[in-house]
Amino acid sequence: LTFANARYFNPPGHSIHRKAVKLQEAFLRAYATALKPLGAMALRLSGPERWRLAAAATLGDVATRRSAWPFLDPVDAEAQGVPHYTKVITSPMDLGTLAMALRDGSCLSSDAFAAAVRLVADNARTFNPLGHQIHTLAEKL
Numbered sequence: 001l002t003f004a005n006a007r008y009f010n011p012p013g014h015s016i017h018r019k020a021v022k023l024q025e026a027f028l029r030a031y032a033t034a035l036k037p038l039g040a041m042a043l044r045l046s047g048p049e050r051w052r053l054a055a056a057a058t059l060g061d062v063a064t065r066r067s068a069w070p071f072l073d074p075v076d077a078e079a080q081g082v083p084h085y086t087k088v089i090t091s092p093m094d095l096g097t098l099a100m101a102l103r104d105g106s107c108l109s110s111d112a113f114a115a116a117v118r119l120v121a122d123n124a125r126t127f128n129p130l131g132h133q134i135h136t137l138a139e140k141l
Contacts, residue, residue, distance in 0.1 A: 002020075003020050003021075003023065003024040003069070003072070004069075004070075004072065004073045004076075005079075006019075006020030007020050007021065007069070008079070008080060021069075024069060024072075025066075051109070051110040051113075052102060054110075055102055055107070055110060055113045056099075056102055058113075059095065059098060059099055059102065059113075059117075062095065062117065062141065063095050063099075065140070065141065067137040067138075067140035067141050068095060068137075068141060069137075070124070070134050070137055071094055071095050071120050071121075071124065071137075071138070071141060072094065072095050072096050073094055073096050074092060074094045074096070074097060075089075075092060075094070082127075085127060088126065088127050089123045089126065089127055091119060091123070092123060093116050093119040093120050093123060094120060095117075095120060098113070098116045098117065098120070101116070120138075120141065121138040121139070121141045122138075124137070124138035124141075125138050125139070
């Protein structure tokens, strides 16, 4: 949320915006590096542990993509000036919320995980028109 706020409240050319982007990229690279061993570990396991570790490694990979930055935190409709967001998007989802669901066990299956990742992109494409930066980034996600 800190990175999103710094980007949102400072225009793209502003030094704080640029520093937030660089800092977030560094954080995400470190996060991906920390999660990489999980993918290899998942291959040695069976049962629910295997899909959870594989999902965490996949989520780390997705979250570190340059196109992922708008999807890391929940949409703050009021702060982002889109108060109608919750009327259009009735099942919000973001990658940070999905990461918490993996950690706390509320994401119950690999199918639920895959559906949640798709929902992140689907919501962005539904709310943002074709040609909008967020719509385009959702297609890359």
